[in-house]
Amino acid sequence: MPEATSAAALPVVYRCTIGPEWVDFNGHLRDGYYMVLFSSAVDALMDLAGLDEAGRKATGHSWFTLEAHVNYLHEVKQGAAVEVRLQLLGLDAKRLHVALSLYAQGGTECMALTEQMLLNVDMVGPRSAVFAPAVAAYLQPLAAAHASLPRPAQIGRVMALPQPK
C-alpha cells in the first residue's frame, strides 16, 4: 500500500474537532468550512515556519493565498476529530505550493484534499517578498524531503463534466 505509507509519512500540521457552527442541517461539515479548516492549517504551518505573531512582527511578513483547488471526497460529521497533513509540492524564493489533506486523526482515508499556492508578502506595501532566512531554512528541507513522494491524484486537476458515453 504505497499510498497509505506515504500519506502516513506526511507531517500533521493541524488538529481540531468539527464544531456545530460548521455543519449543515444534516450534521455534515459544509463545503465552505473545509476551506476555513484548511486556512487554520496554513496558520499552523506559518507558526511552525517561524511566522507566528512574534515572527510576523519581527519580519513584517505574512502569507497570502493566491489560489486554491479542493476536492471533497467524503462527508465529515460534527464531532469528528480530524487532522491535516502537509505535502510541500514546490517552493521558490517567495512562493510555496502545498497539498493539505484531511483525515480522521490517525486515519487512512483522505476525506478532502486541497492544493494551494501561497505567496510571502511584506505587509509594508503590501508586496511580494523573498522568505526570511529562518523561514526558508524551515521550508527547504521539507520541500526536499517531500519532492520524492508521490503526488495525490487530484493535484493539477482540471474540472469538467464527464464526456457523454
Add this chain to the structure above:
Amino acid sequence: MPEATSAAALPVVYRCTIGPEWVDFNGHLRDGYYMVLFSSAVDALMDLAGLDEAGRKATGHSWFTLEAHVNYLHEVKQGAAVEVRLQLLGLDAKRLHVALSLYAQGGTECMALTEQMLLNVDMVGPRSAVFAPAVAAYLQPLAAAHASLPRPAQIGRVMALPQPK
C-alpha cells in the same frame, strides 16, 4: 470593454455584507470565508432553481459540491457590500459546472472567482440523481444563454510555480 459588458450581464444570485467574524486582524476577508460566502451563493441558486427547503423536501434532492477552484484577486474589507454573479459553464442530467464571481455591489472589478462542480443528490442513499424536471427547466435556459459568453481566464487553470526566467 467586452469583459465588463459580459460580467454585467451575468445574474446576481447573492448579496451580503462582510461581517467582523469573517475577517483577519487586518480587517480583510480571510481566504476560507470567501468559500463560505460562495457556499451561501450556491444555496441562493438552489432557492432560485426550486430547491429551497420546501423543494428539497418535495424532491428529496440536494446539491453536493464535488470540487472547487478559487482565485483570490483582490482584498475584500470588513463592511464591504458585495454580490456574487453566476455563469453556468456546463450542465448535464445530474451535474452543473458553475463560475461564481465576487464583486462590490454594482462594481466592475472581480475580487475573487470560483469554479465549482455540483452534483444533484437524492438524499435517500444518498446517491446521484437526475435533476427534477422543474429544476432542469430552470437551469437549461440559463446554461444555453451563458454558453455563448466568454469564460473567465481562470477557468480550467492548473496552478504551478512560475518557471524560472
